[in-house]
Amino acid sequence: MTTATTISPQGATGERSAVAARGRQIVKAYGSGETRVIALDQVDVDIARGQFTAIMGPSGSGKSTLMHCLAGLDTVTSGQIYLDDTEITGLKDRKLTQLRRDRIGFIFQAFNLLPTLNALENITLPMDIAGRKPDGAWLNRVVETVGLAGRLKHRPTQLSGGQQQRVAVARALAARPDIIFGDEPTGNLDSRAGAEVLSFLRRSVDELGQTIVIVTHDPVAASYSDRVLYLADGRIVDQMFRPTAEAVLDRMKDFDARGRTS
Numbered sequence: 249m250t251t252a253t254t255i256s257p258q259g260a261t262g263e264r265s266a267v268a269a270r271g272r273q274i275v276k277a278y279g280s281g282e283t284r285v286i287a288l289d290q291v292d293v294d295i296a297r298g299q300f301t302a303i304m305g306p307s308g309s310g311k312s313t314l315m316h317c318l319a320g321l322d323t324v325t326s327g328q329i330y331l332d333d334t335e336i337t338g339l340k341d342r343k344l345t346q347l348r349r350d351r352i353g354f355i356f357q358a359f360n361l362l363p364t365l366n367a368l369e370n371i372t373l374p375m376d377i378a379g380r381k382p383d384g385a386w387l388n389r390v391v392e393t394v395g396l397a398g399r400l401k402h403r404p405t406q407l408s409g410g411q412q413q414r415v416a417v418a419r420a421l422a423a424r425p426d427i428i429f430g431d432e433p434t435g436n437l438d439s440r441a442g443a444e445v446l447s448f449l450r451r452s453v454d455e456l457g458q459t460i461v462i463v464t465h466d467p468v469a470a471s472y473s474d475r476v477l478y479l480a481d482g483r484i485v486d487q488m489f490r491p492t493a494e495a496v497l498d499r500m501k502d503f504d505a506r507g508r509t510s
């Protein structure tokens with residue numbers, strides 16, 4: 249049995265705090281009266297800096313809601329969320345938008361690339377919009393890491409699904425965000441392309457020191473992470489460090505069996 253604690257061990261990441269994002273007693277309720285749904289039920293969570301975290305759990309368990317709240321894309325009903333030392337719960341819209349733009353990267357299931365722009369233009373678009381100049385050396389490193397060096401002039405339609413998602417990964421990395429959130433980033437890819445994207449995410453953690461959190465249903469995707477958080481009914485009910493696909497699959501079967509017998 250893995251233990252059901254929700255506080256990660258403090259990593260040895262040096263001078264910055266070892267926790268990139270923190271949630272305390274997060275409650276998220278939708279609707280009211282009889283239709284009220286508690287999507288997150290007093291969740292405490294620490295996301296370790298420089299680690300790859302996967303959020304798993306049955307459909308409707310609150311995975312996307314947790315990710316959206318941690319990323320400041322959705323508001324909480326109560327509780328606090330911190331990005332590094334900044335409490336984001338309670339920030340005014342303009343400040344929150346600015347913080348998301350400057351400190352958070354996103355990768356979605358749909359690649360969300362602009363078809364009229366080439367790969368490089370797509371990668372630098374968020375920074376261009378923000379009026380920020382990309383750091384050339386960093387950009388080169390990101391492009392190398394995600395294996396896109398030969399394809400920067402290609403438009404999205406000239407790239408495979410896997411390559412398009414690598415552009416989206418590079419776009420998320422380009423501004424050196426504190427943390428990257430991915431909502432089923434390999435959900436639209438076949439297993440080979442998915443594996444490529446996951447290896448690049450892994451490399452961006454190992455080689456670039458990035459912090460990544462993804463929501464996934466796929467035990468293979470979860471096996472690229474350092475830590476899996478399991479959600480059920482809006483609560484974190486378990487976690488697993490250094491997961492293998494087999495161990496994750498076994499754990500999922502275990503949850504299913506328990507769900508059927510309880």
Ligand SMILES: Nc1ncnc2c1ncn2[C@@H]1O[C@H](COP(=O)(O)OP(=O)(O)OP(=O)(O)O)[C@@H](O)[C@H]1O
Nearest residue numbers: 278279285287305306307308309310311312313314
């Ligand atoms: N906008 C909304 N309005 C009302 N209820 C919602 C809303 N978004 C989510 N919910 C409910 O909150 C609960 C958690 O939803 P969430 O999408 O976070 O689950 P999930 O684990 O990501 O599911 P899936 O794996 O199917 O994507 C579900 O019961 C869902 O129906």
